[in-house]
Amino acid sequence: MSIAAPASQSGTLAEVLGVFRRIASTFTGTMGLFIVAMVISAAIFAPWITPYDPDALDVMRRFQNPSATHWLGTDHLGRDLFSRLIMGSRIAMAVALSAIAIAMITGTLLGIAAASLPAHIERIILILFDVIASFPSLVLALAVVAVFGPSTQLVVVIVAVTLIPVFGRVARAQVLTINNAPYIEAERLLGASYARIVVSHLLPNIAGPLVVLASMEIPVVITIEAGLSFIGLGVRPPLASWGTLIYDGYAYLSDSKLPVIIASSALGLATLGFTLFGEALRDAVDPRLNRDH
Amino acid sequence: MEAASSPLVRIRHLSLDAATARGDAHILRDLSLDVGRGRILGIVGESGSGKSTLASVLLRLLPGNISRLDGEVLFDGVDLLKLGPDAMNAYRGTRIAMIFQDPMTALNPLFTVGTHLVDVMRRRDPGLSRVEALAKGEAMLTTVGIPDPALRMQAYPHQLSGGMRQRIMIAMALLVQPDLLIADEPTTALDATVEAQIVELFEHLREKFAGSIMFISHHLGLVAELCDDLCVMYGGVIVESGPVDAVLAKPGHPYTRALLDCEIDDDGEGRLVSIPGDVPDPVAALTACVFAPRCAHAIDICRADVPLLAAVAPNHLSACLRASEVLP
Amino acid sequence: MTAPFIEISDVDVVFGGRLRALDGINLTLDKGDILGLVGESGSGKTTLCKVLMGLARPTSGRITVAGETLTEIFARDAFSFRRRAQMLLQDAVASLSPRMRIGALVEEPLKIHDLPLAEGRLRIRMLLQRLGLPENTLGKYPHQVSGGQARRIAILRALVLTPDIIVADEPTAGLDVSVQGDLLNLMLDLHGEFGLTYLIVSHNLNVIRRITSRTAVMYLGQIVEESPTKALFKAPAHPYTAALLSTNPTVDPAKRRARIVIKGEIPSVVNPPSGCRFHTRCPNAVTRCSGEAPELRDMGEGRRVRCHFPLQAVPAMAAE
Numbered sequence: 015m016s017i018a019a020p021a022s023q024s025g026t027l028a029e030v031l032g033v034f035r036r037i038a039s040t041f042t043g044t045m046g047l048f049i050v051a052m053v054i055s056a057a058i059f060a061p062w063i064t065p066y067d068p069d070a071l072d073v074m075r076r077f078q079n080p081s082a083t084h085w086l087g088t089d090h091l092g093r094d095l096f097s098r099l100i101m102g103s104r105i106a107m108a109v110a111l112s113a114i115a116i117a118m119i120t121g122t123l124l125g126i127a128a129a130s131l132p133a134h135i136e137r138i139i140l141i142l143f144d145v146i147a148s149f150p151s152l153v154l155a156l157a158v159v160a161v162f163g164p165s166t167q168l169v170v171v172i173v174a175v176t177l178i179p180v181f182g183r184v185a186r187a188q189v190l191t192i193n194n195a196p197y198i199e200a201e202r203l204l205g206a207s208y209a210r211i212v213v214s215h216l217l218p219n220i221a222g223p224l225v226v227l228a229s230m231e232i233p234v235v236i237t238i239e240a241g242l243s244f245i246g247l248g249v250r251p252p253l254a255s256w257g258t259l260i261y262d263g264y265a266y267l268s269d270s271k272l273p274v275i276i277a278s279s280a281l282g283l284a285t286l287g288f289t290l291f292g293e294a295l296r297d298a299v300d301p302r303l304n305r306d307h
Numbered sequence: 308m309e310a311a312s313s314p315l316v317r318i319r320h321l322s323l324d325a326a327t328a329r330g331d332a333h334i335l336r337d338l339s340l341d342v343g344r345g346r347i348l349g350i351v352g353e354s355g356s357g358k359s360t361l362a363s364v365l366l367r368l369l370p371g372n373i374s375r376l377d378g379e380v381l382f383d384g385v386d387l388l389k390l391g392p393d394a395m396n397a398y399r400g401t402r403i404a405m406i407f408q409d410p411m412t413a414l415n416p417l418f419t420v421g422t423h424l425v426d427v428m429r430r431r432d433p434g435l436s437r438v439e440a441l442a443k444g445e446a447m448l449t450t451v452g453i454p455d456p457a458l459r460m461q462a463y464p465h466q467l468s469g470g471m472r473q474r475i476m477i478a479m480a481l482l483v484q485p486d487l488l489i490a491d492e493p494t495t496a497l498d499a500t501v502e503a504q505i506v507e508l509f510e511h512l513r514e515k516f517a518g519s520i521m522f523i524s525h526h527l528g529l530v531a532e533l534c535d536d537l538c539v540m541y542g543g544v545i546v547e548s549g550p551v552d553a554v555l556a557k558p559g560h561p562y563t564r565a566l567l568d569c570e571i572d573d574d575g576e577g578r579l580v581s582i583p584g585d586v587p588d589p590v591a592a593l594t595a596c597v598f599a600p601r602c603a604h605a606i607d608i609c610r611a612d613v614p615l616l617a618a619v620a621p622n623h624l625s626a627c628l629r630a631s632e633v634l635p
Numbered sequence: 636m637t638a639p640f641i642e643i644s645d646v647d648v649v650f651g652g653r654l655r656a657l658d659g660i661n662l663t664l665d666k667g668d669i670l671g672l673v674g675e676s677g678s679g680k681t682t683l684c685k686v687l688m689g690l691a692r693p694t695s696g697r698i699t700v701a702g703e704t705l706t707e708i709f710a711r712d713a714f715s716f717r718r719r720a721q722m723l724l725q726d727a728v729a730s731l732s733p734r735m736r737i738g739a740l741v742e743e744p745l746k747i748h749d750l751p752l753a754e755g756r757l758r759i760r761m762l763l764q765r766l767g768l769p770e771n772t773l774g775k776y777p778h779q780v781s782g783g784q785a786r787r788i789a790i791l792r793a794l795v796l797t798p799d800i801i802v803a804d805e806p807t808a809g810l811d812v813s814v815q816g817d818l819l820n821l822m823l824d825l826h827g828e829f830g831l832t833y834l835i836v837s838h839n840l841n842v843i844r845r846i847t848s849r850t851a852v853m854y855l856g857q858i859v860e861e862s863p864t865k866a867l868f869k870a871p872a873h874p875y876t877a878a879l880l881s882t883n884p885t886v887d888p889a890k891r892r893a894r895i896v897i898k899g900e901i902p903s904v905v906n907p908p909s910g911c912r913f914h915t916r917c918p919n920a921v922t923r924c925s926g927e928a929p930e931l932r933d934m935g936e937g938r939r940v941r942c943h944f945p946l947q948a949v950p951a952m953a954a955e
Contacts, residue, residue, distance in 0.1 A: 200730040203688060204792070205717030206747045214743075218734045353811035354782075468900050498675035499838060500897050500916075503882035507896045525811070528884030532891070555886055569812045570886055571841035579816030579845065585781070 036298035043294030049287025056100050057107035066094035068101040068254050077270040089259075089273045090266040098254035099280050105166070105255045106284065110235040113170045114228050117177035122224060124178065125185025126212060129193065140186075143179035151176040151238065159247045169248045173235050184227055188220040222299050230292035233285040240281050256281045313384075314341035315486055315519045316365070321378035323360060323369075331374050332589035334360045336543040336597070338378070339616065342487065347513070347520040349530030349551060351566075352540035355586050358523050361540075362489045364388075365521075366405055367395050383486065401431050404485040408492040410472035414464040420448075420475055421460035427479045447478045450515070451508060470501035477508060481516060488516070491523045509533055527570060531555055539563050542587035542597040545616065549623030557634070559625030562598045564634060596627070604633040638702050639663035640832060641687070641800070646696035648682050654905050656682040658856040660696070661931070666799075669826065669833040671847030671864060673840065673879065677904045678853035680836045684802045687834065688722050689713075700800070714748055720800040721793035725808050727785040731777035737788055738773035744795045755795060762791045766821065783814040787821070794829065802834045807842055819846055840883045844868050849937070852876045855904055855912045858931060862938040872940040872947040874917050911943065919944055 037043040056063070065085075072092035080087045086095040128139040155172050162168055192198060192215075201211050236256075242248030243257025244264075251258050256277050263273030323335040335357045342348050352358040363369050364380060367387060380387045382403070387395065407413050414423060424444030428435055435443075441460065448456035451474045464472060473493060480488050490509075494502040506529065512520075524530050530537060531551060538548040539562065547560040558564045568580045584601035587593075596614050599605040608628055616624040619631065627634075641664040648657040657679045664670050674680045685691040687698060689705055698705045700720070708716045724730040731740055745755035763770065766787040772780060780788065786806065793801060806822065807815040823846055826833060837843050843850055844864060851861040852873065860873040871877040881895040897916045902908055908915045914924035923943055931941040940947075 196724045196726050196729040197732040199690070200724055200789070200792075201732070201743070201747075202690065203717070203722050203724075204744050204747050204796070205714050206743070210747065214735075215732045219732075353813055470900055498901060499879055499882050500675060501900065503878075503894060503896045504898075506882075506884070507894070526884065527812070528886050531886045531888070532884050552888075566812060567886060569816050571816070571845050579819050581816035581820075582813035 033295070033298045037291070037294040040294060040297075042290045043298070046287050046290030046292075046294050049283060050291045053103050053284045053287060054107060056103040060100045060104040064094075064097035064100050066097045068093060068097040069252050070094070077266070077272075079272070086276050087270075087272050089262060090269065095259075095273060095276055098259060099256075099276065101254040102256040102259055102277070102280065103284070105249055105253065106236045106239060106281075109166065109170055109173070109239045109249075110232050113173035113235055114177065114231055116170070116174035117231075118181050118224060118228055120174070121178045121181025121183075122185040122217075122220070125182040125187075126189050126216065128182070128186045129189035130208065130212070139182070143182050146175060147179040149176075155242055155247050164242075164247050164250055166249050166253070169239055169242055172242075173238055177231060177235075180231065181224060181227065184223060185220055188223055189216055192216055192219055226292065226296045226299060229288065229295050232292070233288040236281070236284055236288070256284075312344055315344045315383060316340075316342035317379070317381040319379040319381070321361075321364065321380060322375065323357075323364060323373060323377075324375035325370070326372045326374040327590070330590045333593070334543050334589060335364070336593055337613075338543075338545055340538060340545055340548065342519050342521060343536065344519055345517060346536055347522055347534045348536045348538060349534030350521060350523045350538045350540060351525065351527055351530050353525060353586065355542065355589065356540040357543040358540050359491055362405065362491050362521065362523055365487070365489060366399055366403060368399075400427060400485075401483055402485055403487045403489065404480040404483055406473070406476045406480055406488065406490040406493045408495050410469070410476045411464060413476060414472060416464055418463070419460065420462050420464070420467075423475065423479060424448075424460070424482060427483050431483045444478070444482065447482050448474075451475075451478045451481070452504070453478075468501075470497055470504060473497065473505055474508070477505075477512070481512070484516075484518065486518045487521065488518055489521045489523070492525070493522075494529070495524075495526075506533060527555075527566060539566070543589065544593070544597045544626065546598060546627070547623075547625045548616070549620070553620060553623050557620075559619035559623055559630045559634060560598075560627045561602045561604050561629075561633060565601075565603075604629055638699070640666040640668075640701060642699045643683075643687070644697055644699075646683075646686060646693045646698065648679075648686060648691060649694045655856055655907070656904060657686065657693075660858060662851060662858070662861070664832055664834065666832055667826075667830065668849065669835065669847045671843040671850040672834060672836045672853065673838070673843055673850060674853035675838070675901055677855060677901055679856040679904075680853050681804060682856075683853075684722060684804055684834065684836060688720060688802060689716060718748060718796045719798050720802070721796060721798040722802040723786070723789050723793060723804065723806060725805040727789045728777055728780075728782060730789055731785060733777055735776075736773065737775050737777070737780065740777070741773070741788065741791055741795060744792055748796065758795060759791070762794055765825075766791055781814075782810050783818060786810070786818055790821075790825070794825070797829075799830060800832050800834075802836075804836045805839075806835065806837065807839060808837075815842075822846065840868075840880060852879070855902065855907050857912060857941060858939070859913065859941045860939065861931075862934075862940075863936070866936065866938060870947050872934060872938065872945040873913075873942050874919050874946065875913050877946055878918075911941075913942075 037047055070093060072088065075088050075092040076090055078084050078088040084094050084096065086099065089095055089098070124139050128136045151172065154176065158168060158172055198211060198215060201215060239248055240255065240257035240260070243255040244261045246261070249255035249258055251262070259277035260274055263277060267274060318338055318340045321335055321338040322333070324331040325334050338361070350358045350361065365387065376388065378388070382398070387398065421441055421444060424447065425437060425440040428440045428443060445456045445460055448459055453459050453471065453474050467475065494505050497505060510533065522530060522534055534551050536549065537551040537554045539546050539560065541562050547554060547558065547563050549559070554563060555567065558567060565582045569582065571579060582601050587597055587600070593613050595610040595612065596602070596605065599609045602609065606629070614626045614628045616626045619625045643660055643662040646657055646660040647655065649655050660683060672680045672683065682691060686693050689709055700708065741759050742752070742755065745752055768784060768787050768791070772784065772788070777785065803822070807818060810818065819842065825831060835843070835847055847864045849861065850864045850867050851858050852875065853859065854875050860867065860871070860876045862872070867876065868880065871880055878895040878897045881892040885891055895918065897918065899916045902915060910925040910927055911917070911929050914920040917924065927943070929941050929943045931939050933939055934945070934947065
């Protein structure tokens with residue numbers, strides 16, 4: 015029989031449920047949670063809930079108004095706007111989540127390295143962060159796209175690189191604080207290697223702030239992706255990104271204002287939802303606001 | 308004693324609950340207590356006894372999760388719990404002052420010592436000129452034993468040591484001449500030799516200071532040396548109160564007796580004493596003597612009802628039904 | 636004469652070239668000793684513990700354990716030293732990793748040292764009982780246990796590795812009086828049962844007096860007095876020790892010493908006073924004290940004092 019507590023998973027699960035309960039305990043948190051759940055389910059179940067092929071042309075039915083057959087109407091090529099909007103959420107989420115995942119993993123590793131390795135290596139990593147952070151992401155995007163041509167993957171890479179210093183700096187600051195915590199000293203006194211301390215004690219304790227940071231960065235990334243796609247440096251048409259939807263609608267503004275309005279509203283709503291969620295999450299995991307025990 | 312004059316503070320049936328995830332925690336349970344004029348009252352208790360919360364109630368500086376606050380806190384005849392926020396504010400820092408364990412929390416890092424001193428004096432007396440106030444402040448720094456007072460007036464809080472900051476806090480409290488000075492563990496964070504200096508300063512204060520002092524501490528020895536009266540708290544309840552010498556010489560409550568037994572005797576040998584069991588759960592309602600689960604003398608009547616404070620000697624109260632029986 | 640179990644010889648620790656945290660420390664511990672270390676902020680007592688535990692390196696001087704220097708031990712097998720010497724940190728709750736259950740925390744030493752889990756778990760069960768910890772403690776998180784329990788858990792974690800040296804930094808700090816007696820009794824019992832050698836750091840003189848057999852008093856990185864505990868408390872030889880003892884508040888008015896309040900604050904370690912480091916605050920200081928630094932002199936009966944004018948007679952004075 016193991017002496018370790020049975021079902022150690024349930025503790026983490028209870029903790030996660032508690033966080034969600036606290037998020038849902040405020041009005042803005044509930045709103046954020048609702049919108050985020052909507053956007054994410056739309057992204058996951060897109061192929062099953064889109065009533066039409068989002069790329070199917072029907073030039074006979076251009077610029078249709080919302081109706082029972084086309085809930086949100088059609089665009090300049092007669093494509094179903096609702097289906098394209100749903101597919102757009104999928105692209106937005108895919109770009110946001112993969113870019114943030116890459117940035118979080120790379121940034122955290124670099125941050126831990128900066129906080130733990132000798133001073134001259136720390137200096138190099140910090141200078142790297144400064145260089146990336148001082149480089150405007152738009153200029154970087156223009157330069158890279160000029161070389162490689164626009165693509166969805168490139169958007170992910172550009173966004174990820176610009177976010178690395180954001181995560182790296184937070185991770186470094188967290189590790190510097192925790193490195194002095196008595197429980198880290200206690201582990202060293204037991205003879206634990208630094209690798210073991212990082213995996214068992216540092217990572218679990220810096221994960222909270224990093225996850226909050228990630229959730230706060232999601233709306234930013236969604237906006238950047240839409241922006242890059244809008245100016246033609248991101249997702250290539252005919253793929254339905256919210257940015258390309260707005261771009262397409264923009265070109266035919268005199269024919270119908272509907273596509274621009276609908277796509278911008280979706281973008282605005284998703285950004286608002288993730289922002290509200292991120293703020294509620296930050297408050298929910300803040301130990302200073304978390305009085306129960 | 309001044310039996311004729313009414314006490315400065317008269318607390319009656321004070322109860323305070325705080326909301327927690329497990330339900331309402333009863334932090335203070337039906338407290339009744341007097342603070343005599345010009346007396347130094349020591350409040351002793353272990354962690355969770357509610358002694359610091361009692362100080363917060365007197366200043367009405369309470370956290371946001373208070374779910375119940377009943378009873379009366381009469382300060383010179385005025386119920387502080389019934390005052391509006393502005394009226395209460397007029398008491399804080401003028402008639403009631405406080406000294407904290409960590410003076411850094413009470414000093415603004417952006418202001419010099421001089422500005423702090425002038426500000427507290429002007430709260431009491433808005434007509435005071437700055438030059439006059441600075442002179443009074445400098446004189447007070449000398450009184451509390453700060454060397455080079457003129458130089459220290461220009462210093463910022465972070466430039467001073469912990470002991471020095473605590474002296475500044477005491478100087479601020481004395482300048483406003485409050486009727487009640489509350490000191491919450493004022494020496495706990497200090498080194499032993501510096502602690503001795505502050506204790507000595509408190510002893511000198513008795514001559515210069517006309518008001519009452521409420522001295523909160525977990526350290527029985529310190530309270531014994533410094534205070535006139537003693538109030539022992541346990542689990543949000545006052546279990547005993549009275550003149551300090553009387554209480555320590557002949558405790559009227561088994562908890563006080565047990566605490567004294569736990570003090571490590573100077574030349575004792577053999578096993579050290581502790582009180583078995585755990586502190587009471589603040590969420591549970593009180594239906595018996597609060598100390599009964601850990602008391603060596605508890606019998607059925609102790610578990611039947613909550614005992615009230617009753618006199619075991621003049622001015623000496625104990626909340627124990629068996630006080631005369633088990634503590635002869 | 637056999638070499639002492641632990642010998643600290645002429646140990647200096649200088650941080651950043653100017654902060655002299657320890658200055659010429661000489662101390663010995665025999666097997667089974669209980670040595671108390673007393674001092675205020677900046678006295679260097681925590682640094683001394685860290686040096687002994689191999690967490691900080693002496694700038695000069697050496698430390699030997701059972702005849703072998705720490706440098707040799709660490710070069711040969713750092714793990715073996717970690718198994719025999721354990722330290723209890725001051726803040727017991729904070730010394731337990733907050734996101735791990737107690738059950739996992741007490742098994743950590745076994746995993747770190749790659750020891751057989753089955754045997755180790757038997758020992759953990761035995762220690763749980765011995766330390767009076769209820770079985771359900773293992774399922775809890777560090778913030779769910781009391782201060783007294785957290786200390787027992789820290790002791791358990793230390794004893795899992797069967798050490799023979801325990802360094803305890805302020806073992807009763809922050810503990811309520813009603814439970815500190817239990818903890819000290821336990822530490823004394825374990826001392827006998829497990830054949831431990833203790834170095835106990837505390838600012839609580841009552842604790843030092845009751846459980847240690849010898850006491851060293853430190854001031855600004857130096858040992859100013861070392862003596863069998865009983866003799867030290869009965870008749871302190873250094874003015875600093877005397878002042879420190881007199882500040883200890885006691886409940887019983889009959890046992891109170893006349894309080895000696897020494898003036899001023901503890902000087903900075905970066906810029907210590909000339910001569911005797913205590914002369915700026917010493918009530919007995921004369922000109923000689925500011926010019927000439929006193930040596931730590933042998934007073935006989937296992938006592939040493941660093942003072943030109945000790946409060947107790949020094950028999951060997953003529954030989955100076």
